[in-house]
Amino acid sequence: MAAWAAPGLAAHRVAQPQPRSGGDALNDHPIQSLSELKSQLQKLPGIGPRSAERVAFHILRESRDEAAQLAGAILAIKDRIIHCRTCYNLTEADPCALCANASRDHKEIWVVEQPKDLLALEATGLIHGVYHVLMGHIAPLEGVGAGDLTIDALLDRVRSGDVREVILALNPTIEGDGTALHLQSLLADLNVRVSRPARGLAVGTQLEYATVSMLESAIRGRSPM
Numbered sequence: 001m002a003a004w005a006a007p008g009l010a011a012h013r014v015a016q017p018q019p020r021s022g023g024d025a026l027n028d029h030p031i032q033s034l035s036e037l038k039s040q041l042q043k044l045p046g047i048g049p050r051s052a053e054r055v056a057f058h059i060l061r062e063s064r065d066e067a068a069q070l071a072g073a074i075l076a077i078k079d080r081i082i083h084c085r086t087c088y089n090l091t092e093a094d095p096c097a098l099c100a101n102a103s104r105d106h107k108e109i110w111v112v113e114q115p116k117d118l119l120a121l122e123a124t125g126l127i128h129g130v131y132h133v134l135m136g137h138i139a140p141l142e143g144v145g146a147g148d149l150t151i152d153a154l155l156d157r158v159r160s161g162d163v164r165e166v167i168l169a170l171n172p173t174i175e176g177d178g179t180a181l182h183l184q185s186l187l188a189d190l191n192v193r194v195s196r197p198a199r200g201l202a203v204g205t206q207l208e209y210a211t212v213s214m215l216e217s218a219i220r221g222r223s224p225m
């Protein structure tokens, strides 16, 4: 660490060695810290050996301040981000900005599997209600049961609040559908409307290229026009 902070060295442009053809330049790199950074980067989704190498050398060329900002930003999301205790969205304040927003329709709860699903729905600008993040789906083969999700908290919200409608916006997968059916049965006794987003043909799809399951969903879910 101290060596890289030596005067003149941080600004020095470190030459990037040419990787041997078909080889993995850093795996047997004698500089252990560089090799370690690359192996850490490779744990990130979508980052393979070549990308990890490019990022590692990019960081090496950066100033120490820039590298510290990157390291600080990584630690900040671990230290500052928590789950909202109402909807389980990721947030730095509890309740989150969505739950604290009085102009949202708190009688309408959109149930999603993950925070990233919430972001996708929110990006449409069409949701005026609030959310509930399940933090996954029921997947017995992966050892995830109903008790591992935030289902009890959702039921408590519906029981204690003045909720008009719960929209089960889960992924249209076997696990998502199974989880939605489970939720539907639990919510059936709670005097609340339960719905789910339309499914079937994606906008722009031509019928001849649609899969059978897409067509089945579209046919069953047809609506008046």
Ligand code: ZN
Pocket (backbone or CB within 6 Å): 084, 085, 086, 087, 088, 089, 095, 096, 097, 098, 099, 100
């Ligand atoms: Zn919230």
